[in-house]
Amino acid sequence: MTTLEQNLEKLSGYLARFREQGIPNRIGGEDRPAMSGATFDNHSPVDESFICTVARSGAADIDAAAQAARAAFPAWRDFGAENRKKILHRIADRIVARADEIAMAECWDTGQAFRFMSKAALRGAENFRFFGDRAPSARDGQALPSPTLMNITTRVPIGPVGIITPWNTPFMLSTWKIAPALAAGCTVVHKPAEFSPLTARILMEIAEEAGLPAGVWNLVNGFGEDAGKALTEHPAIRAIAFVGESKTGSMIMKQGADTLKRVHFELGGKNPVIVFDDADLDRALDAAIFMIYSLNGERCTSSSRLLVQETIADEFQKKLVERVNRIKVGHPLDPATEIGPLIHKTHFDKVTSYFDVARKDGATIAAGGEAVGGEGYFVKPTLFTGARADMRIAQEEIFGPVLTAITFKTEDEALDIANSVEYGLTGYVWTNDLTRALRFTDKLEAGMIWVNSENVRHLPTPFGGVKASGIGRDGGDWSFEFYMEQKHIGLATGRHHIPQLGK
Secondary structure, X not given: XXXXXXXXXXXXXXXXXXXXXXXXXXXXXXXXXXXXXOEEEEEOOOOOOEEEEEEOOOHHHHHHHHHHHHHHHHHHHOOOHHHHHHHHHHHHHHHHHOHHHHHHHHHHHXXXXXXXXXXXXXXXXXXXXXXXXXXXXXXXXXXXXXXXXXXXXXXXXXXOEEEEOOOOOHHHHHHHHHHHHHHHOOOEEEEOOOOOOHHHHHHHHHHHHXXXXXXXXXXXXXXXXXXXHHHHHOOOOOEEEEEOOHHHHHHHHHHHHHHOOEEEEEOOOOOEEEEOOOOOHHHHHHHHHHHHHHHHHOOOOOOOEEEEEHHHHHHHHHHHHHHHHHOOEOOOOOOOOOEOOOOOHHHHHHHHHHHHHHHHHOOEEEEOOOEOOOOOOOEOOEEEEOOOOOOHHHHOOOOOOEEEEEEEOOHHHHHHHHOOOOEEOEEEEEOOOHHHHHHXXXXXXXXXXXXXXXXXXXXXXXXXXXXXXXXXXXXXXXXXXXXEEEEEEEEEOOOOOOOOOOO
């Protein structure tokens, strides 16, 4: 039996209960169908096969979850940070114990390759450990004495929060949002993406098995126009953390305006990787390929624009074409697979539509540019060359295994091209000139920049973008700044003069 056959056999066992029972909501520690009785079917992008039915929730379900979160909030807020830390560590332990199940379910649900998803569960566990360890210091503040007062600051949890997560790497991103919310003392209503509900349910089960009190974390499935809208508008929900498209982020901000919700958005990107002619070109090639073609190109931090200096462009792009054509597209549970199918037909149609856009605009399709025949939503890794900065393929987020290459002559031209899009999430700069790196990163419009490196995530650092790529930062103390309210207390240190009126 091959490794793929062994993985398929294990997957069948993992999914059996979902096929039989479907995925209900989990509200106040109880499984509940949608109050309307509505469901929707979940299918795998690998072969369009049926996975399970899922509760299709509406405003009434969101209200029940929000009320459960509000009721559970005082006790969880006062539970004690050391106790929260212990529970978050137990969640991490159970994630590790079920890492194989989580990875395979994620592969089947999203089409992501096992070689990447096998590590996603472990990254999720690390998120819970990291924020669990920081829970005891989350309320720490400052002492700011003045001549008449001892001024101190502290932080308190904001209250029940709504978390809306995407379909591209749903498990890891759910842990990245939920772990700091729980560590801060908030309660949660989580709405996962409708295209990928499996691992959200597994994570919910793990949390309650680890001792998380009922109602602290509530899971409500459904579509954005129904459940998502109700969550962003609900008056009991104090803040919304959302990962997804920029247009959706704009709608959420409008929907939350009437209740003055705090928002945190991690949105789209059209991120440049800029390769100067003095760079280590072999390492730059490895990094550029990894950051666009891993995770099926369905990642917000992908290096989807290659800006390469003219003096090295021909040789660099020749090697790039050779490498791209050797990337293995295949079944996501095959350990040899590097690119699996795209998440859904809707997204598949969007990504493949850019092949005609590229041709129409005059770019060259140097590799790929077509779907893979047969079942599922498979696309060949694609490279556009001869592109200009004003082309749609250089401006719009495609969110697939598609790289657009643009050449530049000077540093100033490279900076103009890099900053010419509406997004500003990440940037990758390859040069061995330190002063150039400092100049360029200072003017590059991006929330996160790596020099001579791919995206290497370090949990204490801030994660987030500028312009249409988002609002706010995750990571380290920045997460607590979102999930907690700052409080100032001034204590008089003596009998200072108080102005007297009406005496």
